[in-house]
Amino acid sequence: MMLFPYDNVRKSQEDVIAEISRCVAEKKNLILHAPTGIGKTAAALSPCLAYGLEHGKTVFFLTARQTQHDIAIETLRDIKKKHNINFACADIIGKKGMCLQQNVSELTSNEFKDFCKSLVEGGACEFYSEARNKGKSVKAERLLGILKGDIKHVTEIIESCKKESLCPYEISSMLAEKANVIVADYYHLFNPAIRMAFLQKCNKKLEDCIIIVDEGHNLGRRCRDLLTFKLSSFMIERAVMEAEKFGCSKEKLQALQGVLEKLYLRIDEYGSECIIGKGDFVKLVGSEEDYRQMHEEFQQIGDDVKEKQRQSFIGSIGNFLESWLGDDDGVARIFSALETPKGLNCSLVYRSLDPSTITSEVMKSAHSCIIMSGTLTPTSFYKDILGVEGGEKELKSPFPKENRLNLIVPETTTKFTRRSDDEFRKIAYVCGKIVSIVPGNSAVFFPSYEVRDAVYRHLYRLTNKHLMREIQGLAKDEKAKFLEKFKSEHKNGAVLLGVAAGSFGEGIDLPGDYLKCVIVAGLPLDKPNLETKECIRYYDEKFKRGFEYGYVFPAITKCMQNAGRCIRSETDKGVIIFLDERFAWENYMKCFPKEWDMQITGLYEKRVEEFFRGQNK
Numbered sequence: 001m002m003l004f005p006y007d008n009v010r011k012s013q014e015d016v017i018a019e020i021s022r023c024v025a026e027k028k029n030l031i032l033h034a035p036t037g038i039g040k041t042a043a044a045l046s047p048c049l050a051y052g053l054e055h056g057k058t059v060f061f062l063t064a065r066q067t068q069h070d071i072a073i074e075t076l077r078d079i080k081k082k083h084n085i086n087f088a089c090a091d092i093i094g095k096k097g098m099c100l101q102q103n104v105s106e107l108t109s110n111e112f113k114d115f116c117k118s119l120v121e122g123g124a125c126e127f128y129s130e131a132r133n134k135g136k137s138v139k140a141e142r143l144l145g146i147l148k149g150d151i152k153h154v155t156e157i158i159e160s161c162k163k164e165s166l167c168p169y170e171i172s173s174m175l176a177e178k179a180n181v182i183v184a185d186y187y188h189l190f191n192p193a194i195r196m197a198f199l200q201k202c203n204k205k206l207e208d209c210i211i212i213v214d215e216g217h218n219l220g221r222r223c224r225d226l227l228t229f230k231l232s233s234f235m236i237e238r239a240v241m242e243a244e245k246f247g248c249s250k251e252k253l254q255a256l257q258g259v260l261e262k263l264y265l266r267i268d269e270y271g272s273e274c275i276i277g278k279g280d281f282v283k284l285v286g287s288e289e290d291y292r293q294m295h296e297e298f299q300q301i302g303d304d305v306k307e308k309q310r311q312s313f314i315g316s317i318g319n320f321l322e323s324w325l326g327d328d329d330g331v332a333r334i335f336s337a338l339e340t341p342k343g344l345n346c347s348l349v350y351r352s353l354d355p356s357t358i359t360s361e362v363m364k365s366a367h368s369c370i371i372m373s374g375t376l377t378p379t380s381f382y383k384d385i386l387g388v389e390g391g392e393k394e395l396k397s398p399f400p401k402e403n404r405l406n407l408i409v410p411e412t413t414t415k416f417t418r419r420s421d422d423e424f425r426k427i428a429y430v431c432g433k434i435v436s437i438v439p440g441n442s443a444v445f446f447p448s449y450e451v452r453d454a455v456y457r458h459l460y461r462l463t464n465k466h467l468m469r470e471i472q473g474l475a476k477d478e479k480a481k482f483l484e485k486f487k488s489e490h491k492n493g494a495v496l497l498g499v500a501a502g503s504f505g506e507g508i509d510l511p512g513d514y515l516k517c518v519i520v521a522g523l524p525l526d527k528p529n530l531e532t533k534e535c536i537r538y539y540d541e542k543f544k545r546g547f548e549y550g551y552v553f554p555a556i557t558k559c560m561q562n563a564g565r566c567i568r569s570e571t572d573k574g575v576i577i578f579l580d581e582r583f584a585w586e587n588y589m590k591c592f593p594k595e596w597d598m599q600i601t602g603l604y605e606k607r608v609e610e611f612f613r614g615q616n617k
Helices: 011-025 040-055 066-083 109-121 126-131 138-147 154-164 168-177 192-202 216-226 233-246 251-264 278-285 288-305 313-323 356-365 379-386 421-437 449-459 476-488 530-543 546-563 604-615
Strands: 029-033 058-062 089-091 181-184 209-213 229-232 273-275 331-340 343-352 368-373 390-394 404-409 442-446 466-469 494-499 517-521 574-579
Touching: 011 029, 011 040, 011 368, 011 390, 029 379, 040 058, 040 066, 040 181, 040 209, 040 368, 066 089, 066 181, 089 168, 109 288, 109 313, 126 138, 126 154, 126 168, 138 154, 138 168, 154 168, 168 192, 192 356, 216 343, 216 356, 216 368, 216 379, 229 233, 229 313, 233 251, 233 288, 233 313, 233 343, 251 278, 251 288, 251 313, 251 331, 251 343, 273 530, 278 288, 288 313, 313 343, 331 530, 356 379, 379 390, 379 546, 404 604, 421 442, 421 449, 421 517, 421 574, 421 604, 442 449, 449 466, 449 494, 466 476, 517 546, 530 546, 546 574, 574 604
Parallel strands: 029 368, 029 390, 058 181, 058 209, 089 181, 209 368, 404 574, 442 494, 442 517, 466 494, 517 574
Antiparallel strands: 229 343, 273 331, 331 343
């Protein structure tokens, strides 16, 4: 049985289906690099769902982006319609994103978790109480009966629950109990604490789950973030204000601030950060018994405070103190100090370096795990850092080579030691020449906002194209408006000036004539700070490839994502230019897929003109 949702299957999709079918049948895992635009979602869901229905397995489609939730749900609807087959589906995001309580967006994930728990346990959440009345309420049963009849987007579930004053997360969890397919976020299965509770709530066993991880290049970073905890001067200041508000003692909080001030003295005059040993921090706080009593006391005070308000800084500090005592392998404990408009902010971070401490456990236990993306090259890198026991597959792009021109222009650099106004002027000159030739929209991605703005100061004089600078922290609707404005100018041509790791560096779709050229201006290498150095050291010890795994490959992945905004289908045509002399170096050049046929040239104007002239014939 092959549940493909469309009449025609592309050759590239056939390859994906065949590879995934084999892995699922053999209960194996797979790292799958498949170029953007070939229809990975349909090609992955079809064989997994078919196998799941036949063998009683649940398919999890995990993604970090709301747009991919929508694509997965639409694909499942098409499968159901085309094959006239009955199966159940649940679409679920994080509790915070589904919560009907007011003003929860201001809470951090941990604060919301504590807030939700206190409301539910105290019987103060009317939405939860309406949904869970000794299991399932009559109202919940009635709504479930309506929702089970169709495959619903999570936004539709939230709206239906809002009308009935029912908790959307609980209703979605109830739908998941009978679901053959669950569309969810990474952390539903990769956050150990959430996974156990979620699977129990859904009555699922991990060994009976087939997991599809979409945009898998993001999984490592997300899992590292899950295991990272932070304490700062500003947190302590807010905690002191909280203590004053509720009549608690400030003495231990002020002593903790004093500890951060002592750590600040360890930084030499040329630095802003240093490594701190686990025991060093504990000793500065006091004896091991003093330390244990402090974190338990702060956690208890935090619980009491959260009965009166939604969040507690004292409780968060208690949680950090407990986390600081965690494992030593694959982590970095770093102290840093930063001058801000509000004064000096000292921070202590317990930072995970190794996502495999989370991911390998899931992949060993699940029936099969398929990690896929258009930028999983080299696959061996992702197999290593995620701890995947299984196969690797790199598929070539099925799109006509003549539709794209891939150039390396080695005439400038954003290397930190070479950054200067003269260098930024050179970058602006090359970018200005190229975007002025392109008959339509272009996008230029920089390593940082600082570099982008330094280049912009010269670029706006060098082209008549409308320059549109990405703004940090755009809300979802603001981002959509920005993109619509950019798309509307495709006939005359505008230039999006973004940042490699910003809002538009990945996850946006500009097919057809909406984007004709992408320039990756500089290598978006992580800052050579202590975290990066510790990452390089750790992967050097573990795989003897520290520089590549901890520094080079993550930057190249960002570049590949940026480049992927241009060619989205077999009919798209465009130019992709990598503007930095380092792209021509062997250790970076070898990271590009061989099929890209990268060309190093200084005659970029001529090559771009020839390409677009040829497309117009």
